[in-house]
Amino acid sequence: MKFPPLSLSLLLASLATSPALAAVPQPVAAFLDQHCTECHDSDVKKAGLDLTDLKFDLADADAALKWQRIFERVHTGEMPPAKNTQPTKTEAELFLASLGKPLIQADEQDIASNGRVRSRRLTRTEYEHTLHDLLGIDLPLKDLLPAERGAHGFETVAEAQQLSQHQLARYLDVADLALTEAFKRALDGDTVFKKFCPPEELPINDRGNFRGPELRKGESVSWPMTLQFVGRMPVTAAPADGWYRITLKDVRALNAGPVGSVWGTLRSGRCISSIPMLYMIGLVEATKQPRDLVFEAWMYEGNMLELKPNDATLRRVAPGGKGGNVSYKGRDLVKDGFSGIAHRGIHMERIYPTADRATVRRHLLGQGDFKKLEADKTASLDRLVAQFARRAFRRPLKASQLAAYSNIGHQMLAEGASLTEGLRASYRAILCSPRFLTLIEAPGALDDYAIASRLSYALWVSMPDSQLMKLAAAGEMKKPEVIAQQVDRLLNDPKSGRFIRSFTDQWLKLKEIDFTSPDTRQFSTFDPVVQESMVQETRAYFREVVSNDLSITHLVDSDFAMLNGRLARHYGSKEPLPPGQGLQKVMLSQSDLKGRGGLVTQGSILKVTADGTHTSPVVRGVFINERILGTHIPPPPPGIPAIEPDIRGATSIRDQLEKHRSNSSCASCHMTIDPPGFALENYDPVGIWRKGYGKSGKGAPVNPSGVTPDGDAFADLQAWKQIYTRRSDELAAGFARQFITYSTGASVRFSEKDTVDEIVTQAGKSGHGLRSIISAVVTSPVFLHK
Structure with a gap:
């Protein structure tokens, strides 16, 4: 209800008599009385907010928020x-x-006392990479640990992290597994395995129905069939868990047609119906010219390779056999015009991509002759535990701190254990210590070692290397010019691929690419090659923008895309790309895909913001606002139903939203949410351009027009892009907020707006390049303070 004319004085009087509310500034109370309390009092409580009962106790976290x-x-x-x-x-x-000043003061006081980010532990991905670099092993470990909850879009955010007894037990199990592998390699050496599987062996079947390749004129040929596990090759089964280098010899396309290539997938699995899981190894682009294709992948013991053309636009081959069997007898599939992938055998070799045996041994046992180490076990254990702990804890330790870990080993030695058994016991304790599992940071300015760790985990998703540690020991890591140099070094290193993958998985939700399966009746040409290509496109595009410090406006639009031939066809291109080049940089001005510039029109983004059957301007609008434009969208008020699209496509989603927006509780947010969602409505759930809804686009026409929250009208997506490519400051601030959240473990605080503005200004000196924004973030106070 609206307060009567004397209500302000009465309101202020009530504030003065309420200890919790007495601090409300008079201009704030006057403004609320005039413009807010009519909808947000004890009677109406729109969006669940009652201003007449809201404490002005800014030390209370909920009230402050x-x-x-x-x-x-x-x-x-x-x-x-x-x-x-x-x-x-x-x-x-x-x-x-009047409201901002006390809010900033309260927030700054909290940061000074407690730090802007609470204690943060390593995520399971960071834990895996850290163990790999610390020990030199390469076991996949993260899936053995509990899934991360995440907050503000990122798994690294401390407020959502937990460390329960169950989690500690799992970390302990993983530490044991990692140490077992490391000591085995250090003491016994690496397993050597090399095998060549000629075409004659690949069709050999050792179980169930035959679904292998065809042996044809000295080549192994895979054909596009709808049967599950067609193209499986039992002779390629891995003898043990491990990484393998897989070389397909003289791969060539049969009946490639005008596109010049045949696309397929190489996957691993048990390839039986009781264990149907298949693991993607890579895409196979077979061309008319034979060539070797090399892949590196982890394979579980007993898993075999499955190779087959997996392009849904290819004409399918009938199995030819009965009862689920494949038969090639009496058929000439080449003459019949079917497309296939042929090769002349598969070479498999066990590899260790993280480190060789000598490096693993050095990490565990140091330099020198092991017999000399055993001659004085006590001194050797103390020295090696100190060396290991310094690397594991990412900082030097005092003798008193080291004693707790070395004493465990000494106790083992006293009981008759060998040096390696004593070391393993001490190392196990180190890997389960809070000093290892968490990032040690004290409120206030970070010390040099904490900066080195924060920078390394931001850009390598792992522990700092020796160079960062040397800089920290020399007291150099607080110097902006040193940090900037290290940013370039870390981003130029192959390990930055971990950052590209981890950051895009979370920021752009690429880890959710498998969460929905497009309806094959509506999207019959969508296939595993397209999906994998979409993810590769986005990661390669982001890497290109970061590597070359391209403008932040490339998130919205650009004159190039990273495409392969199959993805270009999926997007509707009639101009075949040069075959055999895989993912390549395509200048859009020279292609018929001129509207595909930027992140927002990439298939991976369009797929993760759809449900496999329909699109929603609300879902896409929230994604673009929060992930690209940097605008936070609050959750909907209680009791507001979701917008369900018309499954026939007869009614446009815009019409349904207009009714939804008639609710005043919804209208204000939808003014922000809907515009980018409308702009993207010409793209269906798998990223194909459409003009209408429903099957084959024959339903209600798509209307991609709208008005931005600040009043700029646009007729279509290209017009929307033009509006936002002129707003590089806004885009830079949005990305800076995302990267700050990811790299520090906490979202941007209320009092840090000026810092974000300074980051944007600094990056603006080089045209708001993406690498420049990253560099500006990691040299800012928000990154260099807990």
Whole structure:
């Protein structure tokens, strides 16, 4: 209800008598009374907010967050609603200044006392990479640990992390597994395995129905069939868990047609119906010219290779046999015009991609003759435990701190254990210590070792290397010029591929690419090759932008794309790309895919923001706002139903949203959410351009027009892109917030807006390049303080 004329004085009087609310600044109370309490009092409580009962106790985290949200909604113009009487510019500025100052002061006091980020442990991905670098092993470990919950879009955020007894037990199990592998390699050496499987052996069947390749004129040939596990080759079964280098010899395409290639997948698995899981190894692009194709992949013991053409646009071959069997007898599939992938055998070799045996041995046992180490076990154990702990804890330790770990080994030695058994016991304790599992940071400015660790985990998803540790020991890591140099070094190193994968998996939700399966009746040409190509496209594109410090506007639009021939065809290109080049940089001005520039139109983004059957401007709009534009979208008010699209496509989603937006509780947010979602509606759930809804686009026409929250109208996606490519400051601030959250373990705090502005200004000196933004973030106070 609206307060009567004397209500302000009564409100202020009530505030003065309430200890919890006495601090409300008078201009804030006046503004709320005039513009807010009519909808947010004890009677109405729109969006569940009762301003008359909201404490102004900014030491209370929940109350402070609510007041910050009130500030933000008035600051962005979302509140009061457009249909209500609007405050004058002077009124709004006075309100924001009066509320903003105490909010900033309270937030700064909390950061000074507790740090901006609470204690953060390593994520399971960081834990895996750290064990790999620390020990030199290459076992896949993260799937053995509990899944991460995540917050603000990232698994690295401390507020969502837990460390229960169950989790500690799992970390202990994984540490045992890792140490067993490391000591086995150090003491016994690496397993050597090399095998060549000629075409004659590949069709040999050792179980169930025959679904192998065809032996044809000295070549092994795989054909496109709908039967499960067609193309499986039992002779390629891995003899043990491990990494293998797999070389397909003289791969060539049969009946490649005008596109010049045949696309397929190489996967591993048991290839039986009781264990149907298949693991992608890589895409196979067979061309008319024979060539060797090399892949490196982890294979589980007993898993075999499955190679087959997996392009859904290819004409399918009938199995030719009965009862689920494949038969090639009496058929000439080449003459019949079917496309296939032929090769002249498979070479398999066991490899160790992280480190060789000598490196593993050095990590565990140091340099020198092992017999000399055993001659003085006590001194050797102390020295090796100190060396290992310094690397594991990412900083030097005092003798008193080391004693707890070395004493465990000494006790083992006293009981008659060998040096390696004593070392293993000490190392196990180190790997389960909070000093290893968590990032040690004290409130205030980070020390040199903490900066080295934060930088390394940000850009390598792992522990700092020897160079970073030397810089930390020399007290150099606080110097901005040194940090900037290390950013370039780390991003130029192959290990930065971990950052590309980890960051895009979380920021752009690429890890959710498998969460939905497109309806094959509607999207019959979508296939595993297309899906894998989509993910590769986005990662390669992001790497290109980072590597070359290209403008942040490339998130929205660009003059190039990273495509392969199959993906280009999926997107609707009629111009075949040069075959055999895989993923390649394509200048869009020279192709018929001119609208495909930027991240927002890439298939991976369009797929993870759809449900496999329909699209929603709301889902896509929230994604683009939060992940690309940097605009936080609050959750919907309680009791508001979701928008369900018309499954016939007869009614446009826009029409349904118009009814939804008639609710004033929804309208203000949808003014922000819907515009980018509308702009992308010409793309279906698998990223193909459409003009209408429903099957084959014969339903209601798509209307991609809209108006941005600040009043810029656009007719279509290209017009929307033009609006936002002129807003590099806004895009840079949005990305900076995302990277700050990912790299520090906490979202940007209320009092840190000025720091974000400074980052944007600094990066703007080089045209808001993406690498420049990253460098500006890691040299800013928000990164260099807990």
